[in-house]
Amino acid sequence: MGYKNTKECLDALEAKGDLLRIDQEINPNIEAGVIQRRIFQAGGPALLFTNVKGCKFPMAANIFGTKERLHFIFRDTIETVERLMKLKMYPMEAIKKPWQYLGAPRTAYHTMPRKLSEGPVTANETTLAQLPQLKSWPMDGGAFVTLPQVYSESPENPGFAGSNIGMYRVQISGNEYNNTEVGLHYQIHRGIGHHHAQALKKGEQLKVNIVVGGAPSMSIAAVMPLPEGLAEIFFAGALGGHRIPMVMRPNGLPVPAEADFCICGTISNEQKPEGPFGDHIGYYSLTHDFPVLKVDKVYHRSDAIWPFTTVGRPPQEDTMFGDFIHELTSELVPSVFTGVHEVHAVDVAGVHPLLLAVGSERYVPYAEERQPQELLTNGMALLGNTQTALAKYLFIGAKEDMEHGENCHNIPVFFKHMLERANLKRDLHFITRTTIDTLDYSGMGFNEGSKLIFAAAGSKKRELGTELPKLPTLPDGFGEAKIFAPGIMILKGRKSETSRGEQDPQMEKLGEALRHTDGLEGFPMIVVVDDPDFTAMNWENFLWVTFTRSDPATDIYGAGAFTKAKHWGTKKSFIIDARMKTYQAPPLDPDPEVEKRVDALAASGGPLYGII
Incomplete structure (x- = not known):
C-alpha cells in the first residue's frame, strides 16, 4: 500500500506506460531542466535520465507532473486522508456515518514513524561533487537540490513530534562553497527558522538532514502547509499508506531508511552568498547571504535515483x-x-x-x-x-x-x-x-x-466600461491604451527610472491628468506596463506582470487620490505601476543553444519525438 521509495514508484509508472527512459547522454547543466519543463508543458510522462553527463547516478523528473499521475501514485490513500482531515471539521460525522471513516484509524496508525537501526539509504557514502550538478537556468549561481526534504528537530522538543520537513533551496556547488558545505536558503515563515532560533538561543548548532528521494509522500509532506505543531513526518505516513521507517543515527537525527540520498550536517554560525537562482515567481532570486550547512556525511542507497524538478514562471x-x-x-x-x-x-x-x-x-x-x-x-x-x-x-x-x-x-x-x-x-x-x-x-x-x-461587499456601485473613454493628453511617454477586461485598462508607460522605495512623480502626473476624464468611472483599475501587447495577451500574462512587478504602497496611484486620517483612497480609479523597475530581478530567459539541442532530441528518431 503506497510506494516506499523512488524506484518502486518509477517501476509502477513505467509498467503503466507513464514513464520515458532517456538513455542518450544528457547534461545536468541546463539541458535536463529544459527537457523537464518542456515535457511538463506538453503534459508528458515522468522522465528517467539513465546517462547523466559527469555523474554515475540516474536522474528522474516530472514524477508529479500531472494531476492524473499524482492520483495514481496516491490512489490507495488519498480518499482516506481526505476523510481523516475532515474529521477535524466534522468529528460527529464519524459517529453518524462510521462506514465512511472505517479506514481512518488505520491511516492514523500509519502516521507514526518506525525506528530502524539500519536501512538502504546508509549502504553507501559519496561526496557532494559526485551528486548530479543540476543547474536549471543560465544565470544560476551553481548546482542546486530542487526536490529536497530538509529534516530538522526542535532543540527544545527533540523527536518526531517536534520535527519539521521543508522544501528549502539547497546549493551544493558554485559561489564560495567547497565539497564539505552547502548553502541552505530558507525563507521567512518557514518551520526550520523556529528550530534554528532555538538552537542559537541554546548556543548550539542545528543538526539537519537533507533528504532526496524515498517515499513520494515525503516530497508532498515537505511542501504541505500543515498547522504549527503537526509534524510533516506524520502526514507523510498517512499519505504514503505506511509507517515511514527511520534509521536512528549516532548523532541523534534520524534518516528516512528508504531515501535515495541524505546529506547530513549542522548549520554553522557562518553565512555565505547563495544564488542567483531561477525561481517560481518567474525571475531570478539574487545573491544573498544564507546559513551554511557543514556536511558530515553524504549517504546513498545502492540503486539510488536523483529526483529533481525545475522551477520558473508558473505553471510548472x-x-x-x-x-x-x-x-x-x-x-x-x-x-x-x-x-x-x-x-x-x-x-x-x-x-x-x-x-x-x-x-x-x-x-x-x-x-x-x-x-x-x-x-x-x-x-x-x-x-x-x-x-x-x-x-x-x-x-x-x-x-x-x-x-x-x-x-x-x-x-x-x-x-x-x-x-x-x-x-x-x-x-x-x-x-x-x-x-x-x-x-x-x-x-x-x-x-x-x-x-x-x-x-x-454590498451592491454594485458601477457599470464596468468595455469601450475606451476619450483620454486627455498624458505625460510624455504614456499612452497606447487597451481594454483588457471589463473595468480594466492597460496603459503603456515610459521606462521607469525610480529608485527603490520611491514613488514616481510622472505617475502622480498621470493620475492628475486622468482625474477629470469623463467615462473613467467605468475603469476602476488601470495598469501601467512596459509592453501592453504582451500584458493584454491573456489572463496569465496580465496577472504575472501586474502583481509580480509592483509593491502596493510604492506602486499604487490614483485618479483623484487623497489621504485622510492616514487612509488612502481615490475618487475614480486606482492605478498600478507594473513596469519593470531598475532594482527588480531579471526575468528568466532560456538559453537559445540549449533549446536548439532539445529541439533536436524532439526530431524524428530522437527520444522526445512526438512528445514535445
Missing part, C-alpha cells in the same frame, strides 16, 4: 503540488480561518504575490448597505497565518453577494465582481513596511515591502 511541476494540496485541504479552510470560505493563491501570478478569497460579512446584518467589516478581520487573519501570510495583494469578497455561483477560482468573474462593488474611497487598506516573500524584489528591500487588502 510545482503547480501540481499546489493543486493537489488545495484538493486535500480546501474543505479545511473554514476551520483554520473562521469566516473564510475559500482561498486561491494564484499560481500564474507567482503563487504568493496574489491571493483571492471569499469570506463572510455578517457583522452588521441589519444595515441597509453591506460594507467590508468582517472581511477585514478575515483579511488580517489570512495575512497573519500560515503560507497565506506571504500574500502581497489580497482581494476578498463577501459570500453573501455571490448569488450566481461566483468564486475566487473563476478569476475573470471574480475580478468583475470585485471591481463592480468596491468603494475606492474606502476599500483599499494598506499595510506598509512589513515582511514580504523572500523571492519578491518589488518591495522596499530584502524581505520588506507592503500589502494591500482590497475588500468589496
Whole structure:
C-alpha cells in the first residue's frame, strides 16, 4: 500500500506506460531542466535520465507532473486522508456515518514513524561533487537540490513530534562553497527558522538532514502547509499508506531508511552568498547571504535515483503540488480561518504575490448597505497565518453577494465582481513596511515591502466600461491604451527610472491628468506596463506582470487620490505601476543553444519525438 521509495514508484509508472527512459547522454547543466519543463508543458510522462553527463547516478523528473499521475501514485490513500482531515471539521460525522471513516484509524496508525537501526539509504557514502550538478537556468549561481526534504528537530522538543520537513533551496556547488558545505536558503515563515532560533538561543548548532528521494509522500509532506505543531513526518505516513521507517543515527537525527540520498550536517554560525537562482515567481532570486550547512556525511542507497524538478514562471511541476494540496485541504479552510470560505493563491501570478478569497460579512446584518467589516478581520487573519501570510495583494469578497455561483477560482468573474462593488474611497487598506516573500524584489528591500487588502461587499456601485473613454493628453511617454477586461485598462508607460522605495512623480502626473476624464468611472483599475501587447495577451500574462512587478504602497496611484486620517483612497480609479523597475530581478530567459539541442532530441528518431 503506497510506494516506499523512488524506484518502486518509477517501476509502477513505467509498467503503466507513464514513464520515458532517456538513455542518450544528457547534461545536468541546463539541458535536463529544459527537457523537464518542456515535457511538463506538453503534459508528458515522468522522465528517467539513465546517462547523466559527469555523474554515475540516474536522474528522474516530472514524477508529479500531472494531476492524473499524482492520483495514481496516491490512489490507495488519498480518499482516506481526505476523510481523516475532515474529521477535524466534522468529528460527529464519524459517529453518524462510521462506514465512511472505517479506514481512518488505520491511516492514523500509519502516521507514526518506525525506528530502524539500519536501512538502504546508509549502504553507501559519496561526496557532494559526485551528486548530479543540476543547474536549471543560465544565470544560476551553481548546482542546486530542487526536490529536497530538509529534516530538522526542535532543540527544545527533540523527536518526531517536534520535527519539521521543508522544501528549502539547497546549493551544493558554485559561489564560495567547497565539497564539505552547502548553502541552505530558507525563507521567512518557514518551520526550520523556529528550530534554528532555538538552537542559537541554546548556543548550539542545528543538526539537519537533507533528504532526496524515498517515499513520494515525503516530497508532498515537505511542501504541505500543515498547522504549527503537526509534524510533516506524520502526514507523510498517512499519505504514503505506511509507517515511514527511520534509521536512528549516532548523532541523534534520524534518516528516512528508504531515501535515495541524505546529506547530513549542522548549520554553522557562518553565512555565505547563495544564488542567483531561477525561481517560481518567474525571475531570478539574487545573491544573498544564507546559513551554511557543514556536511558530515553524504549517504546513498545502492540503486539510488536523483529526483529533481525545475522551477520558473508558473505553471510548472510545482503547480501540481499546489493543486493537489488545495484538493486535500480546501474543505479545511473554514476551520483554520473562521469566516473564510475559500482561498486561491494564484499560481500564474507567482503563487504568493496574489491571493483571492471569499469570506463572510455578517457583522452588521441589519444595515441597509453591506460594507467590508468582517472581511477585514478575515483579511488580517489570512495575512497573519500560515503560507497565506506571504500574500502581497489580497482581494476578498463577501459570500453573501455571490448569488450566481461566483468564486475566487473563476478569476475573470471574480475580478468583475470585485471591481463592480468596491468603494475606492474606502476599500483599499494598506499595510506598509512589513515582511514580504523572500523571492519578491518589488518591495522596499530584502524581505520588506507592503500589502494591500482590497475588500468589496454590498451592491454594485458601477457599470464596468468595455469601450475606451476619450483620454486627455498624458505625460510624455504614456499612452497606447487597451481594454483588457471589463473595468480594466492597460496603459503603456515610459521606462521607469525610480529608485527603490520611491514613488514616481510622472505617475502622480498621470493620475492628475486622468482625474477629470469623463467615462473613467467605468475603469476602476488601470495598469501601467512596459509592453501592453504582451500584458493584454491573456489572463496569465496580465496577472504575472501586474502583481509580480509592483509593491502596493510604492506602486499604487490614483485618479483623484487623497489621504485622510492616514487612509488612502481615490475618487475614480486606482492605478498600478507594473513596469519593470531598475532594482527588480531579471526575468528568466532560456538559453537559445540549449533549446536548439532539445529541439533536436524532439526530431524524428530522437527520444522526445512526438512528445514535445
